[in-house]
Amino acid sequence: DTAVSQTPKYLVTQMGNDKSIKCEQNLGHDTMYWYKQDSKKFLKIMFSYNNKELIINETVPNRFSPKSPDKAHLNLHINSLELGDSAVYFCASSQDLMGGFHSEANVLTFGAGSRLTVL
């Protein structure tokens, strides 16, 4: 029973298309995240939601729009895809955000990743 599941695992699409990646966690966590990992393995945080509320919104093109229908789901929608959007996108969850110094709450559980290729 996968703790953080993302779909699809692979996505190949043309420039200009709109696509979505879905993420669900069954851990009862309050906080979910999207990270982008580029070809050099750099992991950049994109968004974070805590109980369906947007908490972290890094400098990301507004073609990227996260949607959290409930605290167990955080989907990522990307409009007008560009070549530079090709990357692996990781969803993650944690019990809480910045839970403080004694913090099991900050430990991230990651999904397996979704590899997006834009042609």
Add this chain to the structure above:
Amino acid sequence: AQSVTQLDSHVSVSEGTPVLLRCNYSSSYSPSLFWYVQHPNKGLQLLLKYTSAATLVKGINGFEAEFKKSETSFHLTKPSAHMSDAAEYFCVVNDMRFGAGTRLTVKP
């Protein structure tokens, strides 16, 4: 603002020799610090975490890290490298921002 700097983008060791992956942090207050590992074409897994209880933290697979406030460091070590340790390692500070990563290569 908080940040981490991983001092080496690539570390290469021989099997059976010690591993040292370096991480320095910047924080205006005592941070929580983490190391995550990513094996090739796999997701990310928590190796260990520092959350104040002890400055020397033991993790999975024989790894450990020592929190040194005076040096603002949280270096990851292992006494003896194994081939299966070859992976990408990330140091993370508690606002969930990742360091640039260190690729560990283990030679036979």
